[in-house]
Amino acid sequence: MASIARSSLLRQVASAPKVAVATKPASQNSIIANAARASAFHTTARRDLLPPLPQKVVGTVNDAAPVPTPSPSHGSYHWTFDRLVAASLIPITVVPFAAGSVHPVLDATLCATILIHSHTGFQNIIVDYVPTYRTPRARKAFIWGLNAATAVVGLALYQYETNDVGLTETIKRIWKA
Incomplete structure (x- = not known):
């Protein structure tokens, strides 16, 4: 276009x-x-949207690739946690509507699970597409922005759950409308 x-x-x-x-x-x-x-x-001419970042060569051609230090909060543990949270969203979403009753604890668990799932998903996007070695300040800004957005959304969900009808009741009302 x-x-x-x-x-x-x-x-x-x-x-x-x-x-x-x-x-x-x-x-x-x-x-x-x-x-x-x-x-x-x-046919179009190739035009870069942004100029390339500064290029620098570290080491020589014969140097091995750096291996990151192992960490229990990254890698397979992190992936397993993401999959467990994503899989737990299915029953937590279906139970309030199938049972016909809305319990505040179940509603709060649904909101917290959605918040954690969204936070880890956006965190994975930042880790994949904003590399530390090329743009360290941008990555730090994105991570801080994500943490701030997660805190604001968490506070908003808490206020909505305690001072209003809650998430599942809202979905029920919209569904019947």
């Missing part, structure tokens, strides 16, 4: 000769002209 909005492409299309609809078969020249006009929509 962005290639259509380019001014050079619009100039090409505007300056191309108009092809009239004819009842006789198209000549070879009109086919080539149409192909040239259509190809302008399919």
Whole structure:
């Protein structure tokens, strides 16, 4: 879609000769002209959105890749925790609607599990796509922003659970509306 909005492409299309609809078969020249006009929509110049980050070489070609230090809060333990939280969301979401009663503890557990699941998911995105070795300050800012957003959403869910009808009751009311 962005290639259509380019001014050079619009100039090409505007300056191309108009092809009239004819009842006789198209000549070879009109086919080539149409192909040239259509190809302008399919080819674009490569333009980087952001300039490349500073490049630096650490070590030599023959150095081994650095191995991170093992940590129980990362790696397979972290992945297992994420999967357990994601799998626990299924029964915690279904039970209040299947049982027909809304218990505040079950509602609070659902809100906490959704909050933890969202936090760890966004944390995984930051870890994967904002590397420390290239942009350490940006990564720290994203992590602090995620922690602040999680705290604000946690406080909002707490206020909603204690001062209003709660999450599952809201879903029930929306479903019946």
